[in-house]
Amino acid sequence: MRLATWNVNSAKSRLPRLLPWLDERQPDVVCLQETKLSDDDFAAAFHEALAARGYAVAHHGQGRWNGVALLSRAGLDDVVRGLPDEPVFTEGGLVRPDARAVTATCGGLRVSSVYVPNGREPADPHYVYKLRWLAALRDMVAAGDPAASVVAGDMNIAPTDDDVWNRPAFDGSTHVTPDERAALAALRGAGLRDVLRERWPDERVFTYWDYRAGRFHQDQGMRIDLVLAGDGPAGRRAAVWVDRKARKGKAPSDHAPVVLDLDEAPDGDIGPVVPPPSTPAPLVRKK
Helix, strand or coil: CEEEEEECCCCCCCHHHHHHHHHHHCCCEEEEECCCCCHHHHHHHHHHHHHHCCCEEEEECCCCCCCEEEEECCCCEEEEECCCCCCCCHHHCCCCCCCCEEEEEECCEEEEEEECCCCCCCCCHHHHHHHHHHHHHHHHHHHCCHHHEEEEEECCCCCCHHHECEHHHHCCCCCCCHHHHHHHHHHHHCCCEEHHHHHCCCCCCCCECCCHHHCCCCCCCECCEEEEECHHHHHCEEEEEEEHHHHCCCCCCCECCEEEEECCCCCCCCCCEECCCCCCCCCECCC
16 A cells, blocks of 8 residues: 655645646555645545546645645545644634644554644744644544554654754744654654654655745755654555655645555655755754
8 A cells, every 4th residue: 555645735736736646656545735725625626536546535624724635545434524622723813623634544544644733933822732733633643543543744843853954044943843843752652653764764855845045956855744653554664755756847835745655665665755856955953
């Protein structure tokens, strides 16, 4: 089974990229984030094309913000939108939770597509909301069957300094703070493993590159899109890699898909980044 996660940064804008990518990579289960569509609009734009490719769909939308989806041709059962006891960003005037998580059973695995709040900046109330949201996600995983779970998506956290091209540039910013990393570690502590970093412990691997300043072409990125898997799927890993090709070309997302092959690897044990960058800028570390 091939499972992938991709923050498409507007599904409708990425329509000309997403469908050909599905045809090329042939994933069985896909976790999408930042669809930025309502459920009705996602269905209107994608239902026919996805059904023709054999995908069942669970979408959890919020109009022009957020939005997550699961596409599966390995079964799509017991769908749950949102998290139990999911926090609400009331400081932002909201009265109901954002559309940031959707979970279903696919091919015997409990798969969650998640879009973790950004946090904005450490002094912003959105940062506290981010930590509360991660705690609710951890509680959901712990209350279920972690060994048969996969949580995949845009975590908006770089797990270590090795997952950022220029660590000093993020001083005072989110994505790298101790509290965020502790919250991510607590999620992994519920019984999940960072399968890409397990396979490629010492490699330069990024999944997100800002559109500005030529960041992508210089490989000045961050690894914030993760596949966290329980012992069952993690033990079945045949390959795991970042599809950097999908970040190239016309009108790409600023994120690249992460692909996990279970049991067998149709393209071999490739990676960590396909294709690798040709002229990466030097990494900058804290002194």
